[in-house]
Amino acid sequence: MSKNSATRERYYFVDVLNIVSSFAVVALHVSLGVFSPSMDASWVKSVAFQAAAIFAVPVFFMISGMNLLGYRERYSTTHFFLNRFRRVGVSLLAGSLLFYFLYSTFPAYFYSANLIASSSGVIDFVIRLLGNRINDTYWFLYSILYLYLVTPLFSLAINDRRLMRYLICLSCFASVIVPFCKTFLPIDDLGINQLFSLTRFNSICAFYYLLGGYIGRYRTFLDDISAPLCAVGYFVCTCAMIIWGLTSNGYFSGCVAEGYNSYPISISSPLCVAQSLFLLHLLKKEEIKLRALPVEVQSAIKKLSGAALYVYLIHILLVNLQPVGKMAFVHRIINHSPGIKLILVYLISVAIGVFVLDMRRRMFAVKIKRRDNQNQSNE
Structure with a gap:
């Protein structure tokens, strides 16, 4: 990708990533039966769906970072705020209004819509909108809006490779490595939370956002790996998450857990980080072929x-x-x-x-x- 460009070139692999990730989001939500572990084959299929598609939101965050962290080379911060908040803010408001209206008017037609229908009103809508209690799958939009607020700060680091590496390592440590250690080691949560309470650096969203900006600007070691190997990497990570997810929920021991342990197949899982990176670089390597279509x-x-x-x-x-x-x-x-x-x-x-x-x-x-x-x- 161009390192300094007044106008951003269109990359077709980013379009394909958008398509694949939107499909994956649907896959995640049609397999919500995963949260009720059982010995049935249908539950195993739900686990497989989750593992294969968990990259969806990480890739969306990385695409946003790729597109936006270099915004200063194209337009002003005022233009950035107006453009991004108009696009995402209006989408969030319009989507929330649609859901609220349908849930309030036809509560019998949608799962758990009666919770909104029983207390519908203007004030209730505003309270639910501010708390993401209309359609909780919109959490991504709330997260990206907050990331927009700190983008002018992050964008100052995009041209400093070493600083970007430091920011990525810091956010990776706080949002990937620490949760991993807390899962397997008897670490005091209070102490950890006090040590790593800076919101934007213990956020997995910020980690993927910064990582996307770095990938969009600089070469990584994955750029030197062939497309077939990237595909193998994605497949191996997916299979590992399936096995880990089944094991951690007691499937192989014949006694599944009452509550679903989602960590092995989550956006904070190290395997998800690797899977998302392999997929992004796999499609990035296909840009020349996509341009020839x-x-x-x-x-x-x-x-x-x-x-x-x-x-x-x-x-x-x-x-x-x-x-x-x-x-x-x-x-x-x-x-x-x-x-x-x-x-x-x-x-x-x-x-x-x-x-x-x-x-x-x-x-x-x-x-x-x-x-x-x-x-x-x-x-």
């Missing part, structure tokens, strides 16, 4: 990438759909199996996303045309 295919990739945000915003509505009334037939089709549910929920969500994007483009084109006509008439 026909224009029609590239256009389709751009559309699907643009719809990724909408997939994230609305897919949980389909996941939480309940078998009530006319929706019972749709529910039966979608829930026939986790694989079918994954594909159908993604396809429906991405179709809605593409439709919304198309409508926005049309409205923008009409607005531009009206403005041009008005300018001509004034002349």
